[in-house]
Amino acid sequence: MSKRTFELLLTVFLLTSTLWAADDPFTGKWKLNPSRSKLTDQMKVEALGANRYALNFSGDNVETVVADGTDQPGLFGTTLSVTIDSPNSWKVVRKTDGRIIIIGIWKLSEDGNTLTDNFTGYRANGSTVNLHYIYKRTAGTPGFPGTWESTTEQVDSTYEIQIQPYQQDGLSFINPGDIKSIKFDGKEYPSSGSSAVPGSTTSGQRINDQTLKVTEKIKDKLMDTQQIELSPDHNTLTMTIYDPGRSKPNILVFERE
Template identity: 55%
Template sequence: MDMRSFGRLGAVCLFTATMCAAAAGAATDPMAGTWKMNPAKSKLTDEMKVTEAGPNTYMLNFSGDNTETIVANGTDQPGLFGSTFAITVLSPHRWKMVRKTGGTVTISAIWELSDDGNTLTDHFTGYRADGSTTDLLYKYTRIDGGSGFAGTWESTEEQVNSSFEMQIETYAGDGLSFINPAQKMTKNIKFDGKDYTAEGPNLPAGYATSGRRLSAQSVELTDKINGKVLDMQQVEVAPDGKSLTITTQIPGRRKPNIQVFERE
């Protein structure tokens, strides 16, 4: 899931042998366990587009064709998927962004533009349901058009200043549960291609995930909101069972996010 939309690591919340493991019982599924992301081995690529849409007004695009148009006057305005979004212009080279879901702040960020206008630094904070935060520092380069903050931006480096853990448990025989304790979010999925509604206080209405098992060691997940694809993830556990890699493709982006987790 897109980070600015709902908390960037994917935003966000990105997640999921032997074939006999599913047949013999879920207890031996190689994906089951507690996993912690290793930032040094991960590559979190982000892309965004900001377009001038009138006086002090901007159209923001963080994934696919999902856009929201916001007047930069510091007030909460209708955003994507039932959220609100506010832009406060602190100076010509410094903006503050705040997203709320159900009136609760879920994302805040400070954008800083370089003097030559070609580099954007994003000090990003995601607020988790348990009260902890996700802190990221992104640096972007302008890859197309615009002036000031307007333009198409692609991240060139990132710094993760917080930990991210997830739990994977067996579910209903041959299914899996993906649990993000900090976000109090659970995805219970059976690998039959059907959409399964996720549970969590910061999730938008209509959020669901479908999945299919690609092999004994890997699964494919597709996150959707009201049937519209938000992201696609391939989750694969290493042959030695000590690491797990999630490769996430977000519609409209040229490069995937790659998260590497290690078993705790």
């Protein structure tokens, strides 16, 4: 899951099996430990002429936008706008149903080889997640067009998840506005909640007592796969998230509250 699917990090999904239910060691409240987590992100910007750009934030998901500050159709029912405040400063805004869910303030270094992104995600309940990304250019020439890979990330906001029993043989993974309730039978289960992306589903398998494998899709398109591991003392939850087309996973480490 890239940062932008941390946009949708705002979402991560789990859960379990018949005899475990309320006593399942995965259940409880979990808080992200930023110092132990590692987020790696890559994005691509391609100039198409006439102030038009192709943006790729994850996998093969490409969006084309005119950088005039107006809301334009984006992925999965969202809108996307890009405002050029100056040659070295862009504002990128994503909305769903008219509500802002992402604001990214992009700044270029003087030599054009470093891009900083002050990234804020807005949850349905009004709370926010703020990250500061620093990207290094891996392809392209000075200017925003090119291929960028993050070199450091800082999570400034509290990010918590809650895992509860679901029916007799499953679990629900809950964060504000988004609920993933599944059984670990390999079947796909739809998301619910005010922030759920239309057409999003989650399926999962229990590898063993302390390891889960979860697959996340939107309208049958693979978004990520996750390996979720519980520490032997059941107090640490590690999520290793693999995005299609990315060579490095994101690693989120949660501690039990």
